[in-house]
Amino acid sequence: MSASTSGGGPLSPQAAAALQEGIGLVFGRWTALQMAVENEWGGRDSRAKADQLAASIFSWFANSNGPFYYDDLEPMMFDSISESLNADFEDGSVGEVAEQLLIMHEECVQNNFSSIEKLRNTRPQGNAVALSRQIANEDDNDSSDDDDEQSMGRDEAARSEDMAVDEPKPSKPTPDADGWTTVPSRRGRGKN
Template sequence: MSQQPEAIILFARGTLALLDLWPALTIAVNEQWGGTESSAKKTWLASTLIDEFETRAPLIPTTETSTTPVVDPKSASDPPLDIDEIADLLHQIMSDEFDANLEDGSIDAVASDLVRLWKDVLGPNPLVLVEALEKKAEEVKKSGVKASVGQGGSLSESEGEDDDDDDYEDEDVDMDQAPQLVESQKPKEKEEPIVDDDGFTLVQKKGKR
């Protein structure tokens, strides 16, 4: 259990990385959906998530030889917050602070990633996993987030949801393979004007289509 005293610290680092990997939040901050303090609100969101896990995490009582509280490794199978609780918290914060009602499924994905992160930091190789997340976040920061707002305000992201339980890697979506939603219409043929014998152009009445 030598790695356990750092579980909260590693969870905090991983949480920051996961939020950096969340395209919808990145766009909300860059576009200042939460006003000029959008960046500070993102930091506050991270601290709120970390505090919720830390204050609810079961600890192993201190002893004469160990005066530092240690997170009970059993909570790996029973995290302090479940996916639904995290998703509700994220929905509320995104709505209240960023005026964003996300319906792209990303909130559930982030909630699932946070639960998986908690399990990982209590596992055998937590530092390796967290550093991998941080590396991925740095790569995304350099490449930028590509997304567009579709009908209904939903986000269409170039990076897919994270379904990998081991490395949290995103899948790239080939937008060229997306079905064409609106068929292109051929330009209407221009009708030739009708000229009478005196050289006057006749006005034609438009018929109903």
């Protein structure tokens, strides 16, 4: 990705406004950033720090002549997040967002606002953090929409049932010579 560039050229007032909106839309959907803000990793003013990052990136695009390189934007974003929000996003999202912003800028230079329009029209229901938590809770409860994960869960359940059938179950925990009772693990309880 080191060769990813976004061409130079001035932004029209309409393109600048669209780019600024697009940056805000991307940041609003960026789960890692929203988690850092919601959990105040950068302190009580974490929201303001995230907004400042968005403003700085917009300024970088609007006030520079370019060309704009991924290898400049991604480390700038990573450093800013690390310093202002005390966070190191190691999920690859900084690079993904940087690439998305470069593409968005290039489109705006060409007065193409399709990706911003698409973001505008596909607003997530709720915020990114709530959706992330909802997905995590669904995964914990084995109620995933992914057929592969469901079948894998069924296979694991079948294996644990097989193992439960093969292993003799003690009828009741009995104290040892010292009076201590060994309690069986919770795993496998209630799977008859």
